[in-house]
Amino acid sequence: MTHVVDFTDVSTEGLESSPVAEALAGLRANEARYFKNKYDATFATEPATSGRGKELADHVARVLEEERGIVIASPALEAAELDVDGIRWTHVFHESGLAVNVLYTKQDGGKRAVGFKLAEGMDPPEELSAFKWARQKSKLAGTIRGSYFVVKGEY
Known part of the structure; x- marks a missing residue:
C-alpha cells in the first residue's frame, strides 16, 4: 500500500517498529518537504517487504554491496522512488533510523551517489563506521547526520 508522506502533519505510519520511529518519521517528512519544494513532487513510500517496495530496497542493497561491500544489518521498513529532472532517486528507510x-x-557523466542520513538520537551503524558525518538542522527531524559516496558503476 502506497503512503503519501505528509510533511505538515508528521506520522509514524509504516515506521512503528523502529525504536526511533518519531525521529525517523521526521527524517522521512524532511525528504518529502525537500522534493515538494524543489521539484513539486509528491513523496510516497511503500512497504519494503513486498512488491515494488521490496524491488526498490533490493536495488539499493545491491548498489551498496557492489560499490562498497556494505550490507545494512537493520531491516528495511519503507522504500520510495522519484524520477524528477532526469534524476532517479531511490530511498530506503531502515528500522534502526537510517535512511x-x-x-x-x-x-552519461551525470551525478551518481549514495547518501546516508541518520535520525536524531541514532549512532552510525557499525557497517558505516568508516564514514565521516556532517550535521544539519531540520525543523521536522531535529539534527540530521549525513554522509555519502560517489557511485562508479552502472545501475
Missing part, C-alpha cells in the same frame, strides 16, 4: 538514498542521473 539511504541512491541519486542516479540518467544522462
Whole structure:
C-alpha cells in the first residue's frame, strides 16, 4: 500500500517498529518537504517487504554491496522512488533510523551517489563506521547526520 508522506502533519505510519520511529518519521517528512519544494513532487513510500517496495530496497542493497561491500544489518521498513529532472532517486528507510538514498542521473557523466542520513538520537551503524558525518538542522527531524559516496558503476 502506497503512503503519501505528509510533511505538515508528521506520522509514524509504516515506521512503528523502529525504536526511533518519531525521529525517523521526521527524517522521512524532511525528504518529502525537500522534493515538494524543489521539484513539486509528491513523496510516497511503500512497504519494503513486498512488491515494488521490496524491488526498490533490493536495488539499493545491491548498489551498496557492489560499490562498497556494505550490507545494512537493520531491516528495511519503507522504500520510495522519484524520477524528477532526469534524476532517479531511490530511498530506503531502515528500522534502526537510517535512511539511504541512491541519486542516479540518467544522462552519461551525470551525478551518481549514495547518501546516508541518520535520525536524531541514532549512532552510525557499525557497517558505516568508516564514514565521516556532517550535521544539519531540520525543523521536522531535529539534527540530521549525513554522509555519502560517489557511485562508479552502472545501475
